[in-house]
Amino acid sequence: MNKSNTILYLDGVSVSFDGFRAINNLSLVLDKGEMRAIIGPNGAGKTTMMDIVTGKTRPDEGEVFFDGQVDLTRHDEAEIAMMGIGRKFQKPTVFESHSVEDNLMLALKAPRSIFPALFHRRSAAEARRIDDILGIIRLGDKRDELAANLSHGQKQWLEIGMLLAQDPKLLLVDEPVAGMTDAETEETARLLKDIARDHSVVVVEHDMHFVRELGVKVTCLHEGSVLSEGTLDFVSADERVVEVYLGR
Amino acid sequence: MITQRFFSADRRIAVTIVALLAAAMIVPLLNLAVSPQSAFYIPPYIVALVGKYLCYALLALALDLVWGYCGILSLGHGAFFALGGYAMGMYLMRQIGSRGVYGNPILPDFMVFLNYKELPWFWYGFDHFWFAALMVLAVPGLLSFVFGWFAFRSRVTGVYLSIITQAMTYALLLAFFRNDMGFGGNNGLTDFKDVLGFSVPADATRSALFAASAVTLALAVFVTAAIVRSKYGKLLMAVRDAESRTRFLGWRAENVKLFAFTVSAVMAGIAGALYVPQVGIINPGEFDPANSIEVVIWTAVGGRGTIVGPIIGALLVNAGKSWFTGVLPEFWLFALGGLFVAVTLLLPKGIVGVWDSWRGKTKALRAASLAAEAGADAEVPQPKIVRSAARTPGAWSATGSEPQPAG
Ligand SMILES: Nc1ncnc2c1ncn2[C@@H]1O[C@H](COP(=O)(O)OP(=O)(O)O)[C@@H](O)[C@H]1O
Ligand SMILES: [Mg+2]
Numbered sequence: 027m028n029k030s031n032t033i034l035y036l037d038g039v040s041v042s043f044d045g046f047r048a049i050n051n052l053s054l055v056l057d058k059g060e061m062r063a064i065i066g067p068n069g070a071g072k073t074t075m076m077d078i079v080t081g082k083t084r085p086d087e088g089e090v091f092f093d094g095q096v097d098l099t100r101h102d103e104a105e106i107a108m109m110g111i112g113r114k115f116q117k118p119t120v121f122e123s124h125s126v127e128d129n130l131m132l133a134l135k136a137p138r139s140i141f142p143a144l145f146h147r148r149s150a151a152e153a154r155r156i157d158d159i160l161g162i163i164r165l166g167d168k169r170d171e172l173a174a175n176l177s178h179g180q181k182q183w184l185e186i187g188m189l190l191a192q193d194p195k196l197l198l199v200d201e202p203v204a205g206m207t208d209a210e211t212e213e214t215a216r217l218l219k220d221i222a223r224d225h226s227v228v229v230v231e232h233d234m235h236f237v238r239e240l241g242v243k244v245t246c247l248h249e250g251s252v253l254s255e256g257t258l259d260f261v262s263a264d265e266r267v268v269e270v271y272l273g274r
Numbered sequence: 275m276i277t278q279r280f281f282s283a284d285r286r287i288a289v290t291i292v293a294l295l296a297a298a299m300i301v302p303l304l305n306l307a308v309s310p311q312s313a314f315y316i317p318p319y320i321v322a323l324v325g326k327y328l329c330y331a332l333l334a335l336a337l338d339l340v341w342g343y344c345g346i347l348s349l350g351h352g353a354f355f356a357l358g359g360y361a362m363g364m365y366l367m368r369q370i371g372s373r374g375v376y377g378n379p380i381l382p383d384f385m386v387f388l389n390y391k392e393l394p395w396f397w398y399g400f401d402h403f404w405f406a407a408l409m410v411l412a413v414p415g416l417l418s419f420v421f422g423w424f425a426f427r428s429r430v431t432g433v434y435l436s437i438i439t440q441a442m443t444y445a446l447l448l449a450f451f452r453n454d455m456g457f458g459g460n461n462g463l464t465d466f467k468d469v470l471g472f473s474v475p476a477d478a479t480r481s482a483l484f485a486a487s488a489v490t491l492a493l494a495v496f497v498t499a500a501i502v503r504s505k506y507g508k509l510l511m512a513v514r515d516a517e518s519r520t521r522f523l524g525w526r527a528e529n530v531k532l533f534a535f536t537v538s539a540v541m542a543g544i545a546g547a548l549y550v551p552q553v554g555i556i557n558p559g560e561f562d563p564a565n566s567i568e569v570v571i572w573t574a575v576g577g578r579g580t581i582v583g584p585i586i587g588a589l590l591v592n593a594g595k596s597w598f599t600g601v602l603p604e605f606w607l608f609a610l611g612g613l614f615v616a617v618t619l620l621l622p623k624g625i626v627g628v629w630d631s632w633r634g635k636t637k638a639l640r641a642a643s644l645a646a647e648a649g650a651d652a653e654v655p656q657p658k659i660v661r662s663a664a665r666t667p668g669a670w671s672a673t674g675s676e677p678q679p680a681g
Contacts, residue, residue, distance in 0.1 A: 138524045
């Protein structure tokens with residue numbers, strides 16, 4: 027298969043933990059600029075798939091390519107992040123003892139070595155970028171608030187904001203609306219659709235209303251491989267998908 | 275301009291620096307220029323004692339940089355302190371020259387006694403102060419760099435890291451006990467005569483060493499505060515609270531830790547170097563793992579992650595120790611253990627933490643009563659921390675319960 031126009035290309039990927047195959051011959055292709063929703067029951071391997079892409083877990087076999095040519099299995103987390111893959115964790119993970127603004131500042135695209143950080147002074151361009159992102163993630167009035175004091179939903183947004191600050195090409199977003207109110211969920215769908223206009227995005231989510239809201243191609247994972255792929259209507263009509271979801 | 279922002283940002287740190295600089299001038303003055311009959315006279319033994327405490331405070335501050343701000347619970351900081359002390363001790367030994375018991379102009383007494391024929395190569399250069407001063411920085415710095423490079427790269431964290439730091443200091447303890455190591459074995463290095471041409475036991479020298487300790491501590495407070503306030507310092511706390519988050523943002527968490535660990539070890543080495551001429555001896559006992567644990571207790575008592583806390587903790591606990599060992603020597607270890615348990619259970623943020631929350635509460639109360647007086651039931655401002663110096667993550671578990679991504 028031709029990788030040239032893909033942002034993410036997984037082929038025949040498998041990984042086992044103590045003999046348990048969490049990912050089993052998984053193949054998944056994401057075109058440049060595409061947004062994809064990934065669904066699947068708990069334990070299907072969705073988070074593990076992101077671990078593999080971001081360098082946290084090494085696959086036992088299979089190919090993982092970014093941007094058509096970069097073999098991700100040869101790089102570690104920090105290198106992969108610098109290449110332009112941002113990741114939001116399933117459990118929102120922000121720097122709780124820092125202000126919202128400082129969280130973004132640490133994520134902002136800039137040299138990632140010690141001495142520049144030690145002598146860093148915020149530039150006007152950086153301040154503007156932080157303002158922009160605060161606007162995008164609807165946290166403009168929380169700039170000086172400690173991240174610990176944010177609501178669960180606001181932490182999710184802050185984490186998405188941190189991804190944006192990294193200026194990645196590809197965003198992997200793991201369960202962004204878990205624990206959100208309906209209003210927040212809708213807002214998040216709008217936010218992600220905005221982001222998807224100039225980024226490639228993979229969204230893992232259980233919430234079917236949310237996935238419908240996104241209106242993109244859906245991949246259903248089950249036991250570490252792709253069960254079904256297509257529009258949401260197609261996938262949710264697929265007998266095997268119905269069985270997997272109802273069978274539990 | 276930087277200093278301006280720096281001072282307004284935290285008055286407490288500015289006050290500490292000013293107090294230390296003032297002590298550096300006033301204490302020597304009250305010792306040297308005031309008649310012993312005067313009520314203001316400070317006797318030399320107090321000068322030496324407090325000077326020693328200031329070195330401990332510097333050691334605690336060094337530990338705080340890695341433990342309080344990066345969650346690395348080092349139980350081996352006493353080793354860096356002792357290495358700095360040995361480097362200084364080697365200089366002081368070579369200053370003795372032919373005034374030793376055996377009168378050998380090159381070999382220190384213990385080497386003559388142990389039938390050394392010539393000076394071991396690693397003693398070369400220590401007759402120069404500048405060389406010894408360089409080694410005070412380089413030896414602890416290099417050891418911590420190499421140690422940290424391996425430990426952080428292999429992602430050893432939490433209790434495991436604490437255990438290997440203990441093992442490191444224990445290994446050094448055993449090594450320095452050996453006579454054939456060339457560091458004076460069990461007895462260590464002592465009987466110092468001169469430092470930079472001044473007699474070590476002279477009052478003026480002691481006062482000068484006191485002043486040097488106070489000024490160095492003030493400088494270390496300034497540097498640590500500047501580090502902690504920088505973007506790097508924020509990153510350091512970010513690594514403490516959510517290491518994997520920093521990695522997925524592209525930061526190399528191992529390098530972040532390594533830098534702090536090395537800076538901290540160098541600070542500990544300087545503390546040891548200032549300590550040795552003031553106590554007049556350095557021996558392998560300084561590598562005792564229990565010493566490193568005591569440093570953790572001082573830091574915990576004062577309040578980790580607060581810069582000023584560890585200094586207060588080191589001064590108070592050591593003053594307590596001096597008093598206690600005078601009155602009830604056999605109970606000191608129980609008292610220390612009890613103190614640690616009490617602080618852990620009752621004051622997890624130490625003295626400074628308690629002070630902060632008390633201040634926060636009284637401020638809120640005052641605001642509330644003002645609002646009540648004004649007759650308006652204005653909103654009571656909650657005591658909210660807008661910018662915490664440092665959170666205490668994972669309370670006391672050495673593992674530091676960093677939020678990891680759910681699997
Ligand atoms: N590091 C690991 N060690 C052992 N088992 C793991 C690890 N990571 C994931 N798993 C297992 O792999 C399976 C897939 O998990 P995960 O990717 O988190 O599923 P999902 O995100 O789709 O709910 C689960 O059964 C989980 O227990
Ligand atoms: Mg998951």
